[in-house]
Amino acid sequence: MSSALKEKLTMEETEEQAFARNCLTPETLSAALLVSSNLLGESPVTDVVLELKRQTAAINNGDMTRAENMLVAQAHTLDVLFAQLASRALRAKHMDGLQSYMRLALKAQNQARATLQTLTELKIPKQVAFVKQANIGNQVQVNNGIQEKPARTRKTKKMQNELLEVEHGKRMDTRATGAAGGADPAMATLGAKHRTAKRRG
Numbered sequence: 329m330s331s332a333l334k335e336k337l338t339m340e341e342t343e344e345q346a347f348a349r350n351c352l353t354p355e356t357l358s359a360a361l362l363v364s365s366n367l368l369g370e371s372p373v374t375d376v377v378l379e380l381k382r383q384t385a386a387i388n389n390g391d392m393t394r395a396e397n398m399l400v401a402q403a404h405t406l407d408v409l410f411a412q413l414a415s416r417a418l419r420a421k422h423m424d425g426l427q428s429y430m431r432l433a434l435k436a437q438n439q440a441r442a443t444l445q446t447l448t449e450l451k452i453p454k455q456v457a458f459v460k461q462a463n464i465g466n467q468v469q470v471n472n473g474i475q476e477k478p479a480r481t482r483k484t485k486k487m488q489n490e491l492l493e494v495e496h497g498k499r500m501d502t503r504a505t506g507a508a509g510g511a512d513p514a515m516a517t518l519g520a521k522h523r524t525a526k527r528r529g
Contacts, residue, residue, distance in 0.1 A: 354380075358376075399443050399444075406439050407440050409433075414433040417429030
């Protein structure tokens with residue numbers, strides 16, 4: 329086992345298990361792919377693993393510089409792909425070639441847009457709103473954008489329960505005594521002592 333890949337063995341772990349755990353880390357797998365594809369020339373795998381671990385540790389500590397640089401480089405690459413594919417589409421002599429190149433060009437353009445959107449969300453994360461009460465019955469507009477100044481909510485006094493007849497001029501109890509009409513005030517509603525003792529029916 330290479331000395332650069334050695335890690336502390338746990339009490340129950342054998343040397344082979346530690347080696348397997350070490351080889352299956354994301355950094356080691358990426359380094360194996362990079363070295364086997366000859367993208368890095370004759371660089372040793374262990375040096376590539378250590379560099380990838382250093383970059384991973386930086387991201388884990390909150391330094392997103394490497395991720396931001398990667399996204400910008402990918403957006404530039406996708407932009408170049410879009411330009412090349414669009415120029416090939418314009419030079420195509422048949423409709424099938426034009427459609428194929430334009431479809432690929434627009435896919436590259438869409439990927440560049442998505443890459444830049446991801447970069448924007450890294451730089452300016454979306455704010456999350458926590459809602460105390462769900463409003464299921466009515467439509468609600470939610471704005472997740474960034475506000476210059478937070479909106480100040482005004483405290484509203486809770487309305488006390490009031491009788492509808494006081495507020496709207498309507499009676500809830502249809503058997504209650506109503507006020508006399510304005511046309512003939514002499515014929516006011518009969519009181520309790522002027523009613524008949526026995527009702528018909």
